[in-house]
Amino acid sequence: MPVRPIIKKDLLIVTFIGAAIGLFVQIVIQNLVESPSFYLRVGVFFACLVFAPFALWIASLIGKVFPVMYQFAKFGAVGTLNNAIDFGIVNLLIFLTGIASGWGYSLFKTVSFIAGTTNSFFWNKFWTFGAKEKPRSGEVAKFFSFAIVGGLINVGIASFVVNGIHAPEGIAPKVWANVGTLAGVAGSFLWNFLCYKFFVFTPTPIGENKKINSLQL
Numbered sequence: 001m002p003v004r005p006i007i008k009k010d011l012l013i014v015t016f017i018g019a020a021i022g023l024f025v026q027i028v029i030q031n032l033v034e035s036p037s038f039y040l041r042v043g044v045f046f047a048c049l050v051f052a053p054f055a056l057w058i059a060s061l062i063g064k065v066f067p068v069m070y071q072f073a074k075f076g077a078v079g080t081l082n083n084a085i086d087f088g089i090v091n092l093l094i095f096l097t098g099i100a101s102g103w104g105y106s107l108f109k110t111v112s113f114i115a116g117t118t119n120s121f122f123w124n125k126f127w128t129f130g131a132k133e134k135p136r137s138g139e140v141a142k143f144f145s146f147a148i149v150g151g152l153i154n155v156g157i158a159s160f161v162v163n164g165i166h167a168p169e170g171i172a173p174k175v176w177a178n179v180g181t182l183a184g185v186a187g188s189f190l191w192n193f194l195c196y197k198f199f200v201f202t203p204t205p206i207g208e209n210k211k212i213n214s215l216q217l
Contacts (some may be wrong), residue, residue, distance in 0.1 A: 082123075
């Protein structure tokens with residue numbers, strides 16, 4: 001696999017991702033922190049904004065020895081955005097309803113997972129794995145088939161932590177709900193990367209591309 005140095009376009013994209021993550025984290029802060037300060041909000045936002053391109057730059061250096069690390073770092077950036085969407089929606093729904101456990105939490109987690117997964121498809125296809133062609137029906141079907149399994153892992157682990165273990169004494173339910181969400185994310189992360197890389201976003205064979213183009217003509 002050839003070494004791919006970091007390029008300006010990737011830096012701009014990952015900086016945008018960092019900014020989006022910083023915005024979704026604001027929702028989490030609002031739900032978990034009592035009267036969060038302006039400095040906390042701004043500090044977290046700029047930390048996300050700066051860390052994202054810095055992490056990709058570090059990955060580009062490591063990629064000179066282990067080329068897959070650059071792609072994995074891009075996947076990690078997209079994954080972090082997906083998780084920020086996941087956490088943001090869960091915390092928004094908890095904040096609006098006051099429900100942080102039970103079937104309500106599992107429903108919130110399902111909604112947030114679907115939103116993050118849909119975001120994941122487009123970012124991973126066109127940026128992480130560098131696909132050029134439009135989404136193919138078979139590709140979309142494979143993606144969501146693997147995503148459903150990843151979702152069962154994600155929501156299942158999160159629901160088990162929140163509803164099966166319950167919050168230890170001294171930990172607020174809404175904080176424990178985020179612990180469960182984090183556990184679900186960790187459980188499905190590696191599964192998603194391996195499935196997307198080797199089974200979903202695989203390059204279209206040249207012969208098949210010609211066939212598709214001829215049909216379009």
